[in-house]
Structure formats: C-alpha cells, structure tokens
Amino acid sequence: MTRPVAVIGAGPFGLSTAAHLRARGVPVRVFGDPMVSWRDHMPEGMLLKSTPAASNLDCPQPGHTLADYCDAAGIRRLVSDEDIIPVETFIAYGEWFQQKLVPGLERVRVVSVDRDKSGGFELKLDSGEMFTARAVVVATGLSGLAHLPAELAGAAADGPAPTGPVSHSSQHHDLSRFAGKELIVVGSGQSALETAALAAEAGARVRVVARGRGRVAFGAPPWKQPKLRPESPFGRAWSLWAFSYYPHPYRYLPEATRHFLVRRVLGPLGAWWLRERFESAVQVQDVERVLAAEVPDGSPVLTVRTHGGHPERLTADHVIAATGYRVDIAAMDFLGHELRTRLAVSRGTPKLGPGFVSSVPGLYFTGLPAASSYGPVMRFVCGTEFASPRLTNHLASAHG
Secondary structure, eight states: OOOOEEEEOOSHHHHHHHHHHHHTTOOEEEESOTTHHHHHSSOTTOBOSSOGGGOOOOOSSSSOSHHHHHHHHTOOOOOSTTOOOBHHHHHHHHHHHHHHHOTTOBOOOEEEEEEOTTSSEEEEETTSOEEEESEEEEOOTTTTOBOOOGGGGGGOTTOOOTTSSEEEGGGOSOGGGGTTSEEEEEOOSHHHHHHHHHHHHTTOEEEEEEETTOOOOBOOOGGGSOTTSOOOTTOSOHHHHHHHHOOGGGGGSOHHHHHHHHHHTTOSOBOGGGHHHHHTTOEEEEESEEEEEEOSSSSOEEEEEOTTSOEEEEEOSEEEEOOOBOOOGGGOTTBOHHHHHHSOEETTEEOOOGGGBOSSTTEEEOSGGGHHHHOGGGGSGGGHHHHHHHHHHHHHHHOO
16 A cells, blocks of 8 residues: 655644645645644734735646635635635635545644654554554644744743733734723834734734834835836845745855745735724833843733833733744654654754755755745745745655
C-alpha cells in the first residue's frame, strides 16, 4: 500500500496544498480544524485587509474562488478592490473549500513527527493512532508563533493570557469584555489598529502605543493608487509586483536582507477603510520605545521613552500586545527532537530549497514559515498561488 503524504494544518495553505496533491492523485491525509486560527483567534467583527483578488485559496480546479463561494452561498459577490471581506465570510469560504476539495479532513491533532528507519516519517495522533508517511507538509499557520516582546514579559511572568494583565491580540475573539475598561494596545499594524477600533466600539477606552518608527499610518484607497505602476494583490508598486509574482530568487538574497524585507515590506499599515473609525475613537501615543512592563498593584504599568527622551509611565486595566508573530522551529514541539536538530535554520526559521523542501528530505514547510525563504507574499493568503503548485510538483516528482 502506498504511504500517504501528511499535511499538518487546515488553514488556507494546508487546504490549498491538499487540494493540489489530491488533484495530482497523491494519497494524502490532512489533519487539523479547518480555519481554526481565523475562527478562534481573530476578533469578532473583523474585516480583512486583503482585497477579494488577494483572498482566494489556490487550487487546480476552476470554480473555487471567493466569488464562486459567494455565488454558491447566495450572498453579494466580493470582487472589486473596494469590496471589504468580513472575517465570517472568509471563514465560511474556507470551510466550503474544504468540504468541496478536502472532504477527508481529519479533525485530530498531530502529537509528534519523527523519522522512521525507511527514510519516511512516523506520526502519532492525539487519537492514539500511529502511522507512517512518505512526506510531511507543515502548514500550521500562526499556531504557537504569537510574539511577546521581552520588554512586555515583566508583566506576563507565565506568558500572555486573556485574563491576565497582558495578552496577545490573537487571544481575543470577543472584545466586549473590555467595555468600560482602560485598554492599551501596543503596535501600529492592522492587527493593532483594528483591535483598538473594535474594542473602542465595544465600549472600551483605548489608547494605541506605537513604538519607534511604527507611527500610525493608513494605506491609500484603491482610487488613489498610482496608475502607471503594475498591479499586485497588495497595491500598485514595482516592488510589490515582484514580491507577489516572482519570489523564486528571494532565497538567494543575503540572510540579513531576506529577514529585513519580510519584516518591512507590507509592514505596519492600517487599511484605508479603517482610518475614519479609528481616528474618531482611539487615542494614539507615539513613543520611542517601550522600556518595561510591570504589575505593581494588579494592573499593568508600561514605562516608555518619549521621542523627547523622557521616561513616562502609562497605566491601564489591561494591555494587548498586537506585536505579530515570530517563526521559531523550537516552538513547533510536535516535530521530534532529532528532526529539529537536523533542520537547517536561519534565525529560527527553516531554510527551504526548491519546492519548499527543508534540509530534511521529505519535510516541507509552507505559509509563514516559508517567508524567510520565499518572501513576504508567504505571509498572505494569496501566497497559496505561488506555493501550493510548486510544493506539489516537487513532492510528486521527488516522492512519486
């Protein structure tokens, strides 16, 4: 019996990869809860920053775009750059895509992955089942990668927690619990700004603390985009066009350059449609940096350095760190110790070769963990268009 390929994760990259593998006739088992990060770790009422054209899950079969889902569900089509996608619609689209193209999804958790003696992989599931796979695709998305800066850790000795003094933005689905509370949101990206706006609309008194060069800014609406530059899923610019459609040579750039571009390209910037809601409801405090956080009497206190060089103490009932995600192989504890020690890494992220394969033959990474090798497009759903067919082609030819 042919051993299957195991796909770990059922978010956009996992589902897209599985759809491509199935279309090639590759036996595949897919593990995870479909769209769980979007359903449980995004705030209720959130709207996607990406446009409809940048929000399709790639697959070989026609008829499975976001617009196709809208037609099937009998809801208004989302097709133009001015259409804004509610997160609930995107979640429903992902679940529809899964039901159509990945019907055999197994809603169990992979506990461990280790090499077996034949050169394949041995997987253990939380159901107790153990089986071998000829290849493994890690598509676990943002799971376990929430980043809390060291300067905030002093107020979160046991890690960020939604009921503690400091939490991470990924830990909140219902922001109404902050009604009547003083809330500080640290960050200046879309996650910080939209979380702040939604919390304010839910009745909280919200202040955004923007650090360093992360001044609060918003993108231009579609009708103000430069006309003489090429279109990309992220806007009109030659650099965005290149990163979107030609990520192939990215992995040959110097290591420092690759990591810098992943952080800065399409970096902290609010969506054009959020500006009015945000500016009418949220106070902003630009600081040079956050120095420390403490909990002297049960409530968090931030010490910041102002742009004038003076320390200042900021108090609140709660602090939300909207400080993004950081890939770290060490945090992927389902990968066995031997696998992790054999993986070539760059600043904690896997070094990937052609077709998204790691330094361990048969072990592939897609989505955010691939960004340091293939560029910032891997941080976004539209990256499935580049990643999924290439990963599938490499896997099918190497393990066919």
